[in-house]
Amino acid sequence: MITIGIEGTAHSIGIGIVEDKDGSCKVLSNMIKTYRPEKGGIHPREAANHHVAHVADLINEALKTADISSQDIDLVAFSQGPGLGPCLRTAATAARALSLKLERPIIGVNHCVAHLEIGRGMIPDCTDPVLLYTSGANTQVIAFAEGKYRVFGETLDIGIGNCLDKFGRALGLPFPSGPKIEQYAKQGERYLELPYSVKGMDIAFSGLLTAALQYHTKHKRLEDICYSLQETAFAALTEITERAMAHTEKQQVLLGGGVAANQRLRDMVSLMAEDRGAEFFVPEKSVCVDNGAMIAWLGFIMYQSGVRMELKDTIINQRFRTDQVKVSWRD
Numbered sequence: 220m221i222t223i224g225i226e227g228t229a230h231s232i233g234i235g236i237v238e239d240k241d242g243s244c245k246v247l248s249n250m251i252k253t254y255r256p257e258k259g260g261i262h263p264r265e266a267a268n269h270h271v272a273h274v275a276d277l278i279n280e281a282l283k284t285a286d287i288s289s290q291d292i293d294l295v296a297f298s299q300g301p302g303l304g305p306c307l308r309t310a311a312t313a314a315r316a317l318s319l320k321l322e323r324p325i326i327g328v329n330h331c332v333a334h335l336e337i338g339r340g341m342i343p344d345c346t347d348p349v350l351l352y353t354s355g356a357n358t359q360v361i362a363f364a365e366g367k368y369r370v371f372g373e374t375l376d377i378g379i380g381n382c383l384d385k386f387g388r389a390l391g392l393p394f395p396s397g398p399k400i401e402q403y404a405k406q407g408e409r410y411l412e413l414p415y416s417v418k419g420m421d422i423a424f425s426g427l428l429t430a431a432l433q434y435h436t437k438h439k440r441l442e443d444i445c446y447s448l449q450e451t452a453f454a455a456l457t458e459i460t461e462r463a464m465a466h467t468e469k470q471q472v473l474l475g476g477g478v479a480a481n482q483r484l485r486d487m488v489s490l491m492a493e494d495r496g497a498e499f500f501v502p503e504k505s506v507c508v509d510n511g512a513m514i515a516w517l518g519f520i521m522y523q524s525g526v527r528m529e530l531k532d533t534i535i536n537q538r539f540r541t542d543q544v545k546v547s548w549r550d
């Protein structure tokens with residue numbers, strides 16, 4: 220069965236085409252186009268206009284790369300939430316139009332759950348992980364427990380990616396700033412004290428961001444600030460992930476989201492897993508970031524488990540919570 224997935228929760232519009240191969244996910248194509256504001260943060264309506272302008276071409280490109288025709292598609296999936304309203308509506312509208320035109324079923328999926336399921340779908344040994352999902356807007360620790368995907372810990376203010384990007388923007392670093400901060404951090408020599416905010420299994424970054432910016436105002440070495448920022452934030456993320464693993468008694472940890480590209484974060488979480496005798500997994504980068512393939516894959520496993528949606532069920536949900544999803548494909 221071939222599924223097309225349309226991702227459009229924030230600044231990227233992604234089209235992925237996947238095929239089911241004996242229960243695991245084969246990505247046939249996965250195209251992404253990202254809206255980059257000239258300056259400042261993203262404006263939801265402008266990001267949505269960007270998605271409108273590119274979605275049709277991207278679908279054609281994805282079909283071409285996958286070397287299939289639109290008639291080969293069996294199912295249309297899209298990101299139903301959480302995310303920015305205008306962006307979500309654009310992806311949903313494109314999905315509805317495609318579903319009607321091709322006369323194929325449509326499934327709306329939860330973006331956060333898709334980050335976890337793509338790991339399970341693409342890494343055969345990864346069956347029941349705790350997911351540390353770290354992206355721009357999101358920072359959550361998610362695991363399956365008692366019939367649902369539950370959020371065991373999350374950010375109380377901004378996502379870790381936003382924290383890095385805001386720090387970078389204030390210093391005039393290019394957007395997204397995560398990769399640049401990682402490079403500077405490698406040259407860090409001195410740890411500068413920063414606030415460490417873990418509250419139970421939750422986490423906060425704004426105090427850390429403010430303190431890091433203050434070091435910059437005081438002309439501390441940029442490399443040392445970046446190093447200290449990473450060490451502090453990633454240690455906190457690793458700690459809440461470990462707590463969720465201990466609490467759920469799970470023996471696997473999976474990374475997802477754009478910040479999972481960071482080698483220092485990978486090293487810290489992988490060391491923690493090793494200490495616990497647990498397995499560590501990270502999917503390839505193209506499916507870690509926001510992408511259409513993960514949306515397609517979750518749509519497929521939902522459909523396969525019997526989920527069906529009418530057009531009236533495809534209304535977007537900006538605040539779609541991870542634990543609102545009825546998980547019919549696992550027990």
Ligand code: ATP
Pocket residue numbers: 228229230231353354355356357378379380381383384395396397398401476477478479480481482507508509
């Ligand atoms: P969301 O999934 O919350 O809608 P998003 O679209 O911003 O957010 P992604 O594309 O998954 O999410 O991730 C983008 C984020 O990843 C940016 O904040 C970027 O700075 C960060 N990032 C990318 N590479 C690295 C890296 N090497 N180190 C740290 N952060 C990184």
Ligand code: FE2
Pocket residue numbers: 330334354357476508509
């Ligand atoms: Fe995401």
